[in-house]
Amino acid sequence: MLNAPVLFVLSVKVCSDWSHHHTHFHWLDVSLSKRESESSSNASTQVSHAWVGLYKKPEIGVWKWTGGIDAEHLSWDTDMRQPNNLTNENCGFLYKITKKLHDEKCSFPLYFFCMTNFTLVPQMNTWDGALEYCRTHYKDLASLSTMERMNSALLEITQAKTEYVWTGLHFLAGEWFWVNGDDLNYTAWYQNEQPQCPARDLHCGALDKQTNVWTHRNCEEKYSFFCQ
Ligand SMILES: *[C@@H]1O[C@H](CO)[C@@H](O)[C@H](O)[C@H]1NC(C)=O
Ligand SMILES: *[C@@H]1O[C@H](CO)[C@@H](O)[C@H](O)[C@H]1NC(C)=O
Numbered sequence: 001m002l003n004a005p006v007l008f009v010l011s012v013k014v015c016s017d018w019s020h021h022h023t024h025f026h027w028l029d030v031s032l033s034k035r036e037s038e039s040s041s042n043a044s045t046q047v048s049h050a051w052v053g054l055y056k057k058p059e060i061g062v063w064k065w066t067g068g069i070d071a072e073h074l075s076w077d078t079d080m081r082q083p084n085n086l087t088n089e090n091c092g093f094l095y096k097i098t099k100k101l102h103d104e105k106c107s108f109p110l111y112f113f114c115m116t117n118f119t120l121v122p123q124m125n126t127w128d129g130a131l132e133y134c135r136t137h138y139k140d141l142a143s144l145s146t147m148e149r150m151n152s153a154l155l156e157i158t159q160a161k162t163e164y165v166w167t168g169l170h171f172l173a174g175e176w177f178w179v180n181g182d183d184l185n186y187t188a189w190y191q192n193e194q195p196q197c198p199a200r201d202l203h204c205g206a207l208d209k210q211t212n213v214w215t216h217r218n219c220e221e222k223y224s225f226f227c228q
């Protein structure tokens with residue numbers, strides 16, 4: 001679980017409001033971990049400089065990740081004399097060429113990495129196989145149990161190579177539920193209709209890449225999946 005990639009966020013607000021912004025930025029297919037050693041491992045596709053969720057509280061001069069944890073072992077671009085500590089350069093971005101961090105004014109317009117709480121696992125698996133994989137390597141199959149979590153998944157599904165992506169939604173004993181126990185009071189079924197008596201083989205929930213809504217599929221079909 002410690003190796004699970006953490007995606008950085010510039011601003012949860014901007015990122016969760018992505019539908020209004022997505023035409024203005026490239027979604028960057030990058031997984032970054034907060035550990036320096038891994039911090040640029042998947043930045044190879046980075047197309048431009050991009051904010052990461054790093055900011056400094058000028059009063060105390062400590063760098064933090066959004067969410068509030070202290071940022072340690074940062075990979076600053078020391079060859080380019082970064083951070084240069086100029087006044088008001090209180091945000092950090094990943095410099096495209098060197099893949100190292102620079103400080104900059106937070107108002108500077110840049111692309112950015114968004115945070116997501118899910119990992120899209122590109123390998124294809126049955127629903128059961130996906131569940132087992134997620135429980136082994138992460139915590140669980142993903143629960144898209146709030147609109148924020150759903151939006152987060154929609155950000156990522158654009159990267160999926162399969163038409164559907166498994167989620168932790170399952171039908172058993174007459175009911176749909178999230179395998180991790182989350183409440184099923186937020187739903188995003190096609191036309192808002194929760195399948196009441198799904199056919200025997202359609203007991204597993206997936207996100208449909210085309211329509212961006214939930215759908216129920218045959219559990220034996222093999223798709224990519226979201227772990228959390
Ligand atoms: C900026 O501050 C950091 C931490 O105090 C320091 O390591 C770094 O050398 C400073 N950068 C410059 C260009 O002075
Ligand atoms: C991701 O998880 C964190 C911690 O559980 C939570 O505060 C945040 O709102 C979540 N973000 C999304 C987009 O679901």
Ligand SMILES: *[C@@H]1O[C@H](CO)[C@@H](O)[C@H](O)[C@H]1NC(C)=O
Pocket residue numbers: 183185186
């Ligand atoms: C869903 O249920 C949880 C826990 O019972 C509650 O905190 C949350 O406000 C509910 N959300 C909606 C959209 O009703």
Ligand SMILES: CC(=O)N[C@H]1CO[C@H](CO)[C@@H](O)[C@@H]1O
Pocket residue numbers: 005031041042
């Ligand atoms: C940490 C992480 O997500 N690493 C991935 C980076 O990209 C390569 C190639 O796509 C994957 O194999 C790694 O798992």
